[in-house]
Amino acid sequence: MPAASTGPGTASTGTGRRPTVIASHVDVVYRVNGAKGGRGSAVAALSRIARRGGSPGGRRVHAVRDVSFTAYRGEAIGLVGTNGSGKSTLLKAVAGLLPVESGHIYTDGQPSLLGVNAALMNDLTGERNVQLGGLAMGMSREQVRERYEEIVEFSGINEKGDFISLPMRTYSSGMAARLRFSIAAAKNHDVLLVDEALATGDRKFQKRSEARIRELRAQAGTVFLVSHNNKSIRTTCERVLWLEHGELRLDGPCEEVMREYEKFTAR
Template sequence: MANSLKDKATGPQPEVTLDDDRDPIVVVDGLHIVYRVYGGGGGKGNAASALMRVVKREGRPQMKEVHAVKGVSFVAYRGDAIGVIGTNGSGKSTLLKAIAGLLPPARGAVYTAGQPSLLGVNAALMKDLTGSRNIILGCLAMGMTPEETREKYDEIVKFADLKPGFIDYPMNTYSSGMGARLRFAIAAARTHDVLLIDEALATGDAKFKRRSKAKIDELRKDAGAVFLVAHNLDVIEETCNRVIWLDDGRMRMDGDPDTVLGAYTEATGK
């Protein structure tokens, strides 16, 4: 699969350079992501009156384009843990969704060896169900067998470190941090080709962050690559061997954490 990635990524006008001594697992080649959103048609009123205007073709909303990712190119290799940083609206989460295959490129392409997982099971978790039921559904959604799910159940509960008894409460009673910890614990219960984590490590105490870092190190050894979006630069510095800095949808820097984080801090004052 890695060879096919190399073949696909080298078209007539390649934008990426591959290291033949390493095993590529994700190739992002001249990627552009454009959202098409509808704005108001200039009228006022509630949702019902807005609907009536659409039905009557009066004051119809105008479509606008938001160019969220602009010509980003890079190669992620097996064993990489890549932090993705940038200010709000810089395109970080959009990039992860594109790698996961959830957003189609307007131009360019994303090639992956294996199946990317955006925190593994976001779509499978149901707030009206208990944490316990969500563990079972989440593991099954990731392709684990019922036997594998039973074997991993206690490990997931322990890793999530919820308040006593909360594993049997509906997830709509959880704080945002508890929900994020449980999602990460479920996602980390199996080996992923490419694991994409969006802010999950920013919502825990120091003990949880240490456990998460150890788990990511384990995933890097046993699987492919890990991508991590976090506003907490300490988490990025401690967890990642490489950092990509996005600025207004464009790649500003791609390099080792000390260099990129230092430049980012100097530029933004954060």
Template structure:
């Protein structure tokens, strides 16, 4: 990931630019390349030597995005659509096969599987997590109460993490990640805790982050979470960008698509997806002599 140089933007830099990014993987396959390798000496020798048959999988097809300050972007789609791959590319956890990602500061990724130490108490994990994000002990002391308040754990903050439910652990992860006022926050399936009060607190916290000229990305299978917390929604399907629009419009169309799929109306579902894709106005990122300039959607 490359930091955005403010000098090359005429209207000031956005928070995140995804510039013609693609992501492919080489994965092993049990399907033989041909019948000649399935049978006979060559096939047996290859298996004996442990040579795997590798195939190329396209996790994310060419995609460009410009995310401005103050936006809260939801990312929706079926399993395997490329949501988590896009989050990894934006956060810098993975490098794209093609293209580039530019960010105005280091994104903070909050995922369900973010590492915490089960044998330590919640308050000890708060200290460790905040230290890892660059805070000193004075800052941690100042923000400790607000972290506990956002998490809603109350006295449970002093219990071992291994005694927490998955929802409690997710709430604490969010509270820790959001405590450092990151300019770019990425939330991957960490808000579906079923706790209405926490949803209100987390939404209020993300509103604060966006008000501080930051942006938020949220991956969630809960369309209610996306509608309540996002100003813009991106719909991915099989690694392809299908729709990039308002929260209400995009989630409604995706819900109609999903409903038809669940009822076995595959032709209708495909028509809904294809029409949405056909109406997509793609982001164009153009090269200029003075540097890069983003043309938004």
């Protein structure tokens, strides 16, 4: 039976650093129906298992293997690895969106996952999505009203017209991604998990986003950042977890891990 993710409060360590996420020997496994595998992501596969009760003839795919780490308040942690290394799967497990096959994940506070595919409602206007998204992130209606103009300005989607009053289906992927990040970044988080959400923005927006991540970190939150942009990782994070084939290959200071990772990818 899979071990359930839980979220108890965690005590301070002897060094005075307060853990926010503890992953202990975490395995995430999904099953692909059919003898030769199947289509879709790990999330889709796990959803099918939940609906159908699994398939005894399915192929087991080990997405995350025996991963352990502890994250602390005030840290910004980058996750790097080649495609299919398990980065996004691990973030979803930390957020409680994927069950773990074995091991445990403990969190102090509520993790919030911001991904490039985070759901907004295409038939509603950007304005309405800001309101609903803010409420979904745990803000009160008054807080959403107070921060509305700041969210829109940060996103930059009105720089070339009144797009905030148009349905989301009229937005480019970059505009939608910027609005998603702006909504999430308007609130301070205990643990913010950012999965490639900065990849579709232009350089100007990326710089604003990196600065905001540093602010969140300075306000004693913990930020995890998945990105294929090594410069963004270096600019934003002081610690990096390098995953490869679902295994944690290195966990250490940003420059040290990135140097080894870049040697590996240059081969």
